Amino acid sequence: MRKFRFVHTADLHLDSPFVGLHEVDERVASELREATFSTFDRIVDLCQEKDADFLLVAGDIYDSADRSLRAQLRFRDNLRRLSDSGIPTFVVYGNHDPLNRWSATLEWPEQTHTFGGDEVTSAPVVRNGEPIAYIYGISYPTRDVRTNLAKRFRRTDDGPFAIGLLHCNVGDDTGHEPYAPCTLDDLTRSGMDYWALGHVHNHRILSSKKPMVLYPGNPQGRSPRELGPRGCYVIDVDTGGHPSAEFVRVDTISWFSEAVSIDDLDTDEALISAVEATCQQMREQAEGRPAIGRITLTGRGPVHRSLARPGFVTELEERVRETEGSQNPFVWVERLEDATGSPIDLEQRRSGQDFVADFLGLVDEYRNEPERAASLRQHLGLLFDAGRAQKLLDEPTAADLRDWLDAAEAMCLDLLTAEED
Amino acid sequence: MRIDRIDIDGYGIFHEFALDDLSPALTVVLGQNEAGKTTLLSFIRTILFGFLDKRSANNLYEPLAGGNHGGRLGLVNRQDERFILERFAGAKGGPITLTLPDGSAGGQSDLDVLLGHTSRDLFRNVFAFSLTELQDFESLSGDDVRARIYGAGIGAGRLGLPEIEKKIEDDRGKLYKGGGSKQTIAGLIRKSDEVGKRLREIGDQVEEHDRLRSELETLDLEIDANREERQEAYADRDHTANLLRAWDDWTDLRSAQEQMNELPSVSDFPPDGISRLDGILQRRNGLRDRIDEIKGEITIAERELQKIDVDRDILAQSAEIEGLSRGLDKYESSKKDLPKRESELKLALVDLQGGLKDLGPGWTEERVGTFDTSVPARETVRSHGEALRATAERLRDAKRDADRAKDDRENASIDRSRLEKEWKALDTPPERDRNILEEERRKLRELRSLVSAHKEHRQEMAHKEDRKGDLEARGDLIERQFPREAISLPVWPAVLAPPIGLAAAAMLAVLTDGIAAPAIIVALGAVVGAGYLRLRSSLTTGPKKGAPKDDLNAVHKQLQRIEGEAATLTSLIETEDSSIRSLALQLGTDSSPDERSLGVLESELDNALESLRTWEAAEKRGREAAASVDERDERMLSAKEKENKAREEAQHAAETWQGWLEERNIDTTISPETCQDILSRIESLREKIKAIDNLRDQRVGAIQRDMEEYESRTNAVRRTCDIAEKPRSEFPGAVDQLIEALRTASKRSGRLQQLTKEIDDDTTKLTTIEATEQSVGEEIAALLAEGGASDEESFRRRADTFGQREELLTTIGDRRRNLERIVGHDHLDAFVSELEEVSPEQLQGDERQVKERIEELDGELTERTEERGRIGEQIGQIETEEESSGLRMSLSGIRERVASEARKWAVLTIGQALLEETRLKYERERRPAVMEEAERFFSSFTSGRYERILSPLGENQVAVVDRTGKRKDTSELSRGTMEQLYLALRFGLVREFARRAEPMPVIMDDILVNFDPERAREACRALGELSREQQVLLFTCHPGTVELMKSETADCKIIELSP
Structure with a gap:
């Protein structure tokens, strides 16, 4: 057979907002608004540079909840670019962009093939008058598809290579909603040579044997949970029909979440230097991209006293944003979180006979008994059960409550042990 | 602890x-x-x-x-x-x-x-406190008192528990309150609602986009239909407009053709016939007028010519008269200048006489002219002046030097007599040989050091005797007792001996200025130190347990050495004795002198030496003063001589100068400086004489000569022209008369010539014009023949008919061309037949109708195009709209901030709950024991007046109950009692803590100040118990407290801190 090459991407989420960001200045905001688009531009560039035979897009191209027409138009414009240079694109839609949420008047370019939502169909990729591969696919007709779509795939061609293109949740530990749930076994049985999947945001190869199964992840991280390099896969299929995968980084903005310990910091200046050094480290790891980072200050030490002063953390945050955010490429510290404690000897205070010892003892009781920790929720009703706030807030998880308990302990300790002679 | x-x-x-x-x-x-x-x-x-x-x-x-x-x-x-x-x-x-x-x-x-x-805080709050904290207590409210009481036990830092709880509540309130709207979270929720509302306004883009696109298609179809219909209407409108536009041309064409048919035929006529005829007639009339005019002019000129008369004599003299006229200004100014010059001359002569008189008698113009004022003469005067000045100066200096020398001599003489008087007043010393006195003093010092060393050696001798005795006793003891103990001697005397020797020597050296005796003392110090060291080492290392014999031998060896040293000392003392005796004899003092008498002797010797020094100095000063007087005498004589010589020189210089003056016949009393002045005046008078000569000859004489010559020239001309001559008094009038006569003659001669030339010119012109008039008459006859007319009138009639025909032909051609331009050549015939069928009113009606239809169509089209633009714009807006991206991002940001602020709120809320729970637990578990102890102390402080302290759980109150069972709030207690209550509570806590852990020391700073004596006593007792x-x-600064403490507690340690 003839060897060929294609690019596999998914979960573009064009024009959907970044989450987890407090505040950004206008320059950063405009970079963020453009980020998902720039990333897709780069994927299209990549197809052209690599001389790919076709592009596969496995769903969640945009978030229909956003109702963004811009996203659809920019997507179409880019596909037109590919079509004009003779590269066809195969598209299925996922839970975020089901068929019924696309504009009816959108005119797709000649070389774009979108799969319908009624049944699995196939389309050949033809080179020099001969099919080099068949693509099988099905789109989500509506958002809430809970049936196993993978089971509907049956290879019917006798061509050299078959690819399944599907937006689905394989297994039950992906950390994502179980849309179109299936197992790796379902995929293996279908007779495909390659499964081009979408849905899970962290890229991973589920199987490198036949059939090769992989999630390319979302090419642009959009929240502090989506850290690290992001991109798409370039797949080379050799004359023996064996695919090999190369991950290519295409993200526009890189996300980071870093911790800075104050254990060994004696002065405010040292703290500022440590934070700036962390920003520098992010800048290096971002390899020339702008970076958005969350910095958590941890540990115990003398600078905790400064950090506990009202406004200090905000000032520090502003200062770092000013120096790091104005550079090119910028590092935007989206949040500077203070999880430090005063430099007191907790063990000694626990063994004492005073109120502080009693307090620490009580906190330990809460910490060690999950049920008691859960009971802390009862104090929070005023805010968390209020109608208007409820819309904006997630119900606190057990982990949240544990985190808040730790923070409350640190805060009370600060107040109880405020120094004086 | x-x-x-x-x-x-x-x-x-x-x-x-x-x-x-x-x-x-x-x-x-x-x-x-x-x-x-x-x-x-x-x-x-x-x-x-x-x-x-x-x-x-x-x-x-x-x-x-x-x-x-x-x-x-x-x-x-x-x-x-x-x-x-x-x-x-x-x-x-x-x-x-x-x-x-x-x-x-x-x-x-x-x-x-x-x-x-x-913890540090607990220690500070419970175990170590000061009066300030007791006193602070008084100013607090009930709640605060309670907080302090328990706060002391919570081990918290700077902030008390209520302050902490309040701070948390405040912070929490700033973030969120149930009903508020100003809190951070409420603000964020409001913002989120606003952004959400705006997003909803922007709406569902996809649906809207699709709807707009289909509307756009419908509109496009309608717009095409509109445009087609409008095109047809435009064609109708244009045709009707053409017919209307052609109407005037068409009516003109028709009437021109009708007029043409009615005119007679004149087919040919000279071009521009009438204007040509008029032009020729006009030219002939002009020529005739000009002939009459020239004839008139010739007659007038001939008449004037006969009247003119010219004076030929004057004209012949014209060159000479013009020369006189040019010289007239110069003559007039000379005539005015002459008297001024004459009076100038007179004044200069008077001035010269004055100058001669100033020089003195005997000075004339000749003497001034010949007197020698040359540079060498002036130089001689100057050198005489300098010689006089120099000799006078030298005389003044010599005289001053002589006076000064005289004064010096008198002062020296006064000094000499004073110093001689001082010397004579001193006593002559008995002994005047200094060497004898200094030898005696040297011996005396040697004696003194010997006496002092001798004394020390005797003491050393006595010491050796003691040591000998000790060693003998030691030897006996060793022999008697076995085993014997090691003997040890301190090392310090040995170390000190040489330095003490050195110090003693140094002191002696200072006191006696000698060397021998101190050296002996240093040596002795070293010997004594070394000996002592040997003795010590033999005593400490020598005798040992189990070797008594060795010890005994060592003692004996020591004894022998000390005896040897004593013998050396004895001989030294004897030598010193004999030296002392010998020296005493030489000095004539007691043979064994003591230190005091030697001191007296030394001071006597010092006095003798001092008075000898004083007498010698006075003698020397007297002799020096006598020598000074002689020297000054000599100086005075020499100065006088110099003065006389200077006087002679001055005299000689004065005589030389007077001789020079006499030679030149000048007053001998004047000084060289005045003489210089006279020489300068002579020179200036010479200049004046030269100026007077010049004025007299050159100026006045020349003026008179010029005037006479001018007058004679004038009279010569007058004679020639036969006019009477005139004297100087009638000048310059005589010249003016000649000039006027010449001007009149010249004018008349010019006019005569001009008139003759004019008459000649006019005659020539007249001949030429008359010939031209003849040829114009022939031209008129030819033109009439060309126009087919016999006379001027018929010529004009024929011309008129021809003109009318030409005009009608032009009109017909123009109108046809206009019609062709409107419809084109091909359609002209059809167009003309159509014009024959219609009327203008009919056409205007048609035009109005078609225009109305077009306006209608235009309106529809504009409306639809605008609508299309609007929809296009909307689609464009939707396609490029970015606001919603921004809004979604800001909504996401708000959501995030709400979560973050909610976390802060939750942390504060949980912290608050935990503190509350801890407090309840603490109060429940610890308080009873603390209260029990505190009650005991409080009751004891107040001698049983108060028995109980109440602080019910969960109530923000502390109260006490007195002996009669009456309850009192803290606000009802006196300051002292409050402090006692607080102290009791502190003690309660101290006890409570001591029961649970290592008891810590209790440190208090002046806490009993406000206690009355009885309660202070009770408190002291309680402290003893504690x-x-x-x-x-x-810690206290009141001695009274110390006394009280001493009397109330058995074993109380008092320490005084000095500032």
């Missing part, structure tokens, strides 16, 4: 300060204000719990008096094991060195055990 020793290296005012006798029970430290009681309290806290952060605002007690910042505490635990805790300022509270009872080094954990895990369980340190 208790403190048994305090060592401060450096802390506040203390440096190398130690307290080492602290009682395990009760110690009272008495010190005035500023003695350092508070510093001491802080020192104990710092060593136990560490230095405060340098950034804190507290007093860090830097070492003001020096030393390292820190020190040591000796600590003893319940098992009576002793620890030493040392701490100096440094990182993280300052590093500690903890020495454990077994001498090994311990760490922070050992210290924690020793401190019973007491000190049975744990160490108590009471």
